[in-house]
Amino acid sequence: QKEVEQDPGPLSVPEGAIVSLNCTYSNSAFQYFMWYRQYSRKGPELLMYTYSSGNKEDGRFTAQVDKSSKYISLFIRDSQPSDSATYLCAMIVTNAGGTSYGKLTFGQGTILTVHP
């Protein structure tokens, strides 16, 4: 079993739809959570960065973390064709003493297509 599970899709939605992307994880030591967007043949772009359980909003994007369920989500409102990309969740471990190590553990990525 992978430490981070992410449905690879592909996911196809019409323009204007609300998109929900999800990752589950098994290691409770993951404490920092990120969402990256990667366009074809480009580097990943950091979209959201969260630590606490709860919601974080930035424009059309909302990141949600539920540490008790080991589940994170990214919601995209009013999706646009320009949102078509691969979305990667990523996490970082923190040890019991609170020390963090910058090694990212990625999900497999979800391929999203928003069609006009």
Place this chain on the structure above:
Amino acid sequence: DTEVTQTPKHLVMGMTNKKSLKCEQHMGHRAMYWYKQKAKKPPELMFVYSYEKLSINESVPSRFSPECPNSSLLNLHLHALQPEDSALYLCASSQGWGGSNEQFFGPGTRLTVL
């Protein structure tokens, strides 16, 4: 400015060649990373430099040799590569080495080994 630049954008090399990939950031970040990404897979960590010292080597073959000449630059020297080393090589940087620091990626160098 959250830009990490990488050169070249594309590189084709034979198995006997020696080449280098370059990465630069001017955000004052003290941690820099090399990742390798194969098609339809997430990035895989190769090396981490923290304060210009190699902190992590993820058991990468010696035909890949990283170098951090100063806090803004990161190189990856390539020698005697194999066709299976063809991939997108990504550089990233963060303020420091730790979970409270977001990692910003460059656009990558697409490497093809013939």
